[in-house]
Amino acid sequence: MQFENSREFARQLDKEDKLSKYRNEFIFPKVNGKEVIYFVGNSLGLQPKTAQKYVDEIMKDWAELAVEGHFYAEKSWWDYHERFSEKLAKVVGAKPSEVTVMNTLTVNLHLLMVSFYRPSGKRYKIICEEKAFPSDQYMISSQVRFHGYDPKDAIVEIKKRDGENNFRTDDVLKKIKEVGEECALVLIGGVNYYTGQVFDMETITKAGHEVGAFVGWDLAHAAGNIELKLSEWNVDFAAWCSYKYMNSGPGNASGCFINEKYHDTKDIPRFEGWWGHNKERRFLMEPEFQPEPTAEAWQISNAPILAMAPYLASLEMFAEVGMPALIEKRNKIVAYLEFVLHEIDKEVDSSFEIITPADQDQRGTQLSVFLHGEGRELFKYLMEAGVITDWREPNVIRLAPAPFYCSFEDMYEFGQILKKGILTKETIQ
Template sequence: METIIYEFSETFAQSMDAQDPLAGYRKEFLFPKVDGQEAIYFCGNSLGLQPKSAQAYIQKELDNWANLAVDGHFHGEDAWYHVRKKSKPALATIVGAHEHEVVAMNNLSSNLHFLMVSFYRPSPKKFKIITEAGAFPSDMYMLETQVKFHGFDPKEAIVEVSPRENEHILRTEDILQVIKKHEGELALVMMAGLQYYTGQVFDMQAITKAAHHAGAIAGFDLAHAAGNVPLRLHDWDVDFATWCSYKYLNSGPGNISGIFVHERYAEDRDLPRFAGWWGHDEGERFKMEKGFVPMYGADGWQLANSNVLALAAHQASLDIFEKAGINDLRKKSELLTGYLEFLIRQISGESGVLEIITPENPKERGCQLSLLIHKGGKDVFDEFYKHAVVGDWRHPNVIRLAPTPLYNSFLDVYRFARILEQSLNKFA
């Protein structure tokens, strides 16, 4: 990538936007307002913006429901019986998989539990799970209860990998060392792909390889990675993964999740799973007979029939992703985040008031920067909001900012920097 010499000026930001081949996608999203002013929205890591097309996509299915009712399952464009297939090409591209390895279904926490049924199969000797310290609460609760369900003590069975003293991010060699240390008792490595608090992208390929060498399974929660960083789950040999669609995939609050199951398990009928009729062989499904026969690939983990309205909103965003291209989005993301980093360092200088705890290497982070504010804290963050900046506050003193390449601009980043400067002058 061509080296960009950043400048702390509005003219520079405007020139970057003028050269941005993805700039036009901003117009495809609806921005919230704060006290009547359009927001500088840096919170796609919690909830992505609504595509303007989402309403029409949902309305189309409402019309099908109104005009066809139950016949909509088998008649009309995109008949509901096979509607899950429409999202597969985009999802496969986004997570780096074959289409038969992915399917949109359920929500993230449910999928974590269902996948654990298949992929956490502890024995008295090999029962431990390795995860990152400070994992997102859903992951912590899921692991705790799964371990208890199998009769183990979470304090003994769950091994958390922490950063070194006075560091904020995990070193890959430390993760691999912990895997090696526990290999005789290790059943599963289950981590985030991108850590929600620090914004660190983990080396999923190296972690998976180490897990397999230890005779364990490797799975990832990609809530903050899917649609944010390029993924190659199939090539990395990951066993399973799941993600949500309401963050960087811009598909609506609480909307549908998706799963990846490596094709090595595509025809494994002996693998334990909690079954539902939508995962049963669709050619035989309406015979309504006993005896579960899973569909080929990830589809065999489905339970209930597809949530059609949810998939419609999801597809509105996925169609935009297919046009923009995940690799081009990543290029812009690195530039946007790099510009934000440059401006923060310019403002903070030698004061020590701001500390970026996200990796400095662009390859080790997504579009999120997490800032420790050592003076002013929540007052500084609240001042942002008064100036229509929407970010995310995390206890005790971290602000997460996510300039998202589909809809954020370099001018957004510049304007935020000026507001940051004013807020720090006021409270820090």
């Protein structure tokens, strides 16, 4: 399609957008009485209007039924988490038995590493990407120390080539082969939080398995954003937060994937609790643990229903729309944003460098942009003008036009605000 940098063209794209109606299903903050242009769905998605209804249902049941709500609420609490399985499985490309919702992201990664990081002999090293999200760095380092190893020796980082912004798959595969039989685990973020680069998860998973390692993925920036086929790719495990592209609310519950080939492994190491116990016998309070024959065996505590209610509200929309439609709009709106940025770059005495891959297969919803020659004053200007984005040092802004609620006119309007901010920057210092 031949894009145009005009409001009329953007509005025409919105008229043709089959998902445009879902914009009205979300609540937008306002700046100076006007709805913001919201680019941080990669940090915290907007609140679905139905979230309040789902939470209110729980509160009403709690008030009217108290403890009996576990069994007699319309959405009974004791099996509330089971309502996620089929819908969430379609989002991440899994079987319903392979997914569950529990805890929060880093907690789940720690728990999953109990099962899938089992160093012994000379097989003890973990391969991850350089400058992974800090929580992953802390988590991996602490796991290595817990097992008695030195992180400087046991953690192998895949690095970018000098002068390049993104990782090369060939370099990842080369490093896996080089570490070889010393590799116990490959654990990488499926979408790099800084650049928005999508890793070739299928190829990397296969390479990890070829050297005898487990392979897991942190899908914080991937779930609800890109096409995932966790079962087909034979991924061992994965976890993701729900509050970014999946709009569940701040710090909310995490989703987990555990490949079905491990469900019947009776001696797999795992931290256990009563919610992973055979649900048909759970309330018999038996002393011996009998695991559920699904990913739910990894659950420990009963589900945090109030926290999960907004996630379920959002997931209903995912089920209604489907990932293919979301990805189709994502590709188009990100391409239009990319076009607008290049057009504005021509009009101002500045230099934008998009460090996210140009190849659609290697990116999702996010564009990370180096604003060469610009400083935090421009970021401040954008925020005060109602453009909610985020800043990463030294001078990068991350823009994530979530397809559920961002419009093409938003992309055009952002370009005009950005241009004005650059041309008048001497007035905002």
